[in-house]
Amino acid sequence: MSTHVSTPPGVTGEPVELRDDTARNRFTVGRTAKYAAMILFVLIVLIPVYVLFVTSFKGAGDASPSRAWNLPTDWTLDNWRGAWNALSPAIWRTFQMVIPAAIISAMLGSMNGFVLSRWSFRGADVVFTLILFGMFIPYQAVMIPLLELMLGAGIPSGVPSLIILHVIYGIPITTLIFRNYYQTVPHELVEAGRVDGAGMLRTYWSIILPISVPSFVVVLIWQFTNAWNDFLFAVFFSSSQNGPVTLALNNLANGALLQDYGVSMAGALLASLPPLLVYILLGKYFVGGLMSGSVKG
Amino acid sequence: MRHRLRRLGAPLLLLAPSLILLGVFVYGLIAANFNTSITDNHTAAQATGQEPVTTVWFQNYIDLLGSDDFQHSLTNLVLFTVVFLVGTMVMGFGWAWMLDRPDRGEGFFRSIYLFPMAVSFVASGVVWRWLLNSNQGESASGLNRLFQMIGLDFLQNNWWNNITFGITAIALPAIWQLSGYVMALFLAGFRGIPEELREAARVDGASEWKVYRLVLFPQLSPIALSALIIIGHMSLKSFDLIMSISKPANYQTKVPAVDMYVFKSSFNYADAAAVGTILLVIVALVVVPYLVRTHQAEKR
Numbered sequence: 001m002s003t004h005v006s007t008p009p010g011v012t013g014e015p016v017e018l019r020d021d022t023a024r025n026r027f028t029v030g031r032t033a034k035y036a037a038m039i040l041f042v043l044i045v046l047i048p049v050y051v052l053f054v055t056s057f058k059g060a061g062d063a064s065p066s067r068a069w070n071l072p073t074d075w076t077l078d079n080w081r082g083a084w085n086a087l088s089p090a091i092w093r094t095f096q097m098v099i100p101a102a103i104i105s106a107m108l109g110s111m112n113g114f115v116l117s118r119w120s121f122r123g124a125d126v127v128f129t130l131i132l133f134g135m136f137i138p139y140q141a142v143m144i145p146l147l148e149l150m151l152g153a154g155i156p157s158g159v160p161s162l163i164i165l166h167v168i169y170g171i172p173i174t175t176l177i178f179r180n181y182y183q184t185v186p187h188e189l190v191e192a193g194r195v196d197g198a199g200m201l202r203t204y205w206s207i208i209l210p211i212s213v214p215s216f217v218v219v220l221i222w223q224f225t226n227a228w229n230d231f232l233f234a235v236f237f238s239s240s241q242n243g244p245v246t247l248a249l250n251n252l253a254n255g256a257l258l259q260d261y262g263v264s265m266a267g268a269l270l271a272s273l274p275p276l277l278v279y280i281l282l283g284k285y286f287v288g289g290l291m292s293g294s295v296k297g
Numbered sequence: 298m299r300h301r302l303r304r305l306g307a308p309l310l311l312l313a314p315s316l317i318l319l320g321v322f323v324y325g326l327i328a329a330n331f332n333t334s335i336t337d338n339h340t341a342a343q344a345t346g347q348e349p350v351t352t353v354w355f356q357n358y359i360d361l362l363g364s365d366d367f368q369h370s371l372t373n374l375v376l377f378t379v380v381f382l383v384g385t386m387v388m389g390f391g392w393a394w395m396l397d398r399p400d401r402g403e404g405f406f407r408s409i410y411l412f413p414m415a416v417s418f419v420a421s422g423v424v425w426r427w428l429l430n431s432n433q434g435e436s437a438s439g440l441n442r443l444f445q446m447i448g449l450d451f452l453q454n455n456w457w458n459n460i461t462f463g464i465t466a467i468a469l470p471a472i473w474q475l476s477g478y479v480m481a482l483f484l485a486g487f488r489g490i491p492e493e494l495r496e497a498a499r500v501d502g503a504s505e506w507k508v509y510r511l512v513l514f515p516q517l518s519p520i521a522l523s524a525l526i527i528i529g530h531m532s533l534k535s536f537d538l539i540m541s542i543s544k545p546a547n548y549q550t551k552v553p554a555v556d557m558y559v560f561k562s563s564f565n566y567a568d569a570a571a572v573g574t575i576l577l578v579i580v581a582l583v584v585v586p587y588l589v590r591t592h593q594a595e596k597r
Binding site for chain 2: 124125133139249253265
């Protein structure tokens with residue numbers, strides 16, 4: 001086995017000087033089995049994607065259940081047109097909601113993360129834990145008074161309400177991500193600032209912020225995806241006239257008495273496109289956000 | 298003294314906006330919600346303040362927890378969480394285990410397994426509603442049709458329309474969506490274990506199983522705990538997926554989060570608030586010990 005470990009990448013398939021034939025065969029069989037399993041799982045994971053794509057291009061002629069898994073007989077774009085007409089206003093509203101929400105909560109998270117990790121004070125850990133708890137609460141436990149509070153404050157339902165909610169309830173996770181990141185910043189860097197007599201705000205502004213770009217990317221992506229995919233706040237704080245795309249998609253898919261799967265599946269793909277693009281283009285940062293969800297980072 | 302105040306003042310200045318917001322919107326509202334939950338605020342007229350509200354203390358909780366209807370929701374929640382947790386942990390660990398050693402195409406597999414995480418529950422609900430269609434035989438579509446095509450007819454079932462176990466069918470898409478996340482957590486764990494540690498064990502003559510049992514599993518157990526807590530609390534809060542696959546009024550698949558929405562929709566604010574508090578208590582029982590533990594571990 002140690003031979004395998006030290007083999008440079010790219011030549012693992014070659015029969016290197018392995019005298020122990022059984023070991024090599026076992027290794028080869030094991031590797032083949034592993035790949036077979038991994039490919040099988042890829043196919044299983046992609047089943048819903050296949051269904052979405054195929055169904056979204058199907059016309060009325062493919063309605064029979066016996067053709068459920070077949071490719072379309074006549075490829076049509078009607079479903080996509082229908083979905084675009086139904087969802088495009090909501091998609092624009094979602095952008096208007098998600099972008100400011102992501103930016104503001106990233107700023108707040110960065111300030112908190114800095115203070116809690118590198119300009120700490122007694123009791124900072126307790127404060128951090130109290131902030132963190134906000135990430136885990138079921139929002140159902142605040143929803144009724146939240147509705148009354150927002151109504152009482154006269155904040156219009158739809159985009160304005162949702163921006164505020166995503167900012168506030170995004171604070172715990174953004175604080176966590178920034179704190180974990182700043183903890184990897186050497187103490188000396190901050191201390192050097194202190195010795196030079198720089199105050200906290202100057203240290204934050206001129207030392208910490210410039211090196212924060214990677215975690216800003218992680219946090220912005222995380223908040224963007226989270227707010228884009230949110231349905232709970234959307235249901236309680238917006239309507240089909242002013243709500244985001246998840247609400248519009250749900251109405252499209254579950255509204256009519258007879259379901260038009262072609263249109264709703266095209267809609268599901270449309271609604272997923274922005275977060276999927278982010279995942280494909282910036283996957284590394286996306287995973288970075290996921291990891292910090294595990295508290296210890 | 299002034300110096301100390303200045304040292305404390307500046308950090309608090311930066312933290313203040315967040316602390317005030319969370320103080321009001323998390324802790325303040327939890328208290329306000331509890332306040333509503335101990336009243337008889339069950340009608341639209343009371344919800345809008347046209348009729349008075351009186352305190353009934355824990356009557357709503359007693360009625361809720363005593364009703365078959367809500368007990369069904371709680372049973373569903375337990376069933377869903379068990380299946381969801383076992384499914385994501387097994388799949389996530391299995392995938393991470395297979396991808397542990399960097400090998401050809403590893404990045405490709407990882408990206409595919411993880412991608413469902415980027416999609417909203419509402420969007421995946423659209424396709425899973427189709428996949429989990431309960432029709433069988435001639436009129437079958439979705440997975441039931443697929444089972445027929447590959448000769449596994451006996452696997453056909455009515456999915457989420459089963460009154461007792463229907464909720465577990467909804468755990469399938471949840472597993473599909475979050476196994477990749479658990480995989481990513483475990484992969485980070487595997488990668489964090491120095492190769493020398495495994496090698497040392499092997500040189501000592503430990504079998505491959507023993508290397509896992511004695512070296513890898515102990516190192517991975519904090520990750521497994523994190524994964525359990527994260528998936529567990531997500532599961533307890535599940536709402537989107539159920540709303541988009543079955544409808545909110547569906548008895549088979551209802552859970553407390555859905556009940557809360559239904560109560561709120563009929564302006565039964567007191568019961569909606571009580572369900573919210575019950576959910577909070579359940580989640581807190583899981584999460585608070587974990588947060589305290591992590592907090593203490595960091596101190597050391």
